[in-house]
Amino acid sequence: xxxxxxxxxxxxxxxxxxxxxxxxxxxxxxxxxxxxxxxxxxxxxxxxxxxxxxxxxxxxxxxxxxxxxxxx
Numbered sequence: 001x002x003x004x005x006x007x008x009x010x011x012x013x014x015x016x017x018x019x020x021x022x023x024x025x026x027x028x029x030x031x032x033x034x035x036x037x038x039x040x041x042x043x044x045x046x047x048x049x050x051x052x053x054x055x056x057x058x059x060x061x062x063x064x065x066x067x068x069x070x071x072x
Contacts, residue, residue: 003035012042020049032056034070 003010012033019031031054033042039057046055061067 001031001033003033004037013045016042016046016049016051016055019054020051023051023054030054030056032058032070034058034061034067036060 001010001012001015003012015031019029022029033056043052043057046052061070
């Protein structure tokens with residue numbers, strides 16, 4: 001997922017909650033989030049849901065090879 005954490009339009013919180021629900025059915029999933037901003041609230045949510053080991057906040061990747069490689 002690519003999202004700026006200071007904008008709420010992408011609803012990263014919903015993606016984290018959806019991951020928690022999917023993991024209850026023994027799905028083998030991870031959520032990686034690329035983007036700038038304060039992740040503290042979202043990290044706390046993942047911790048509260050017991051899935052912080054499945055959510056990775058990567059931070060900012062510059063447009064170009066690093067970003068394209070991550071997308072691939």
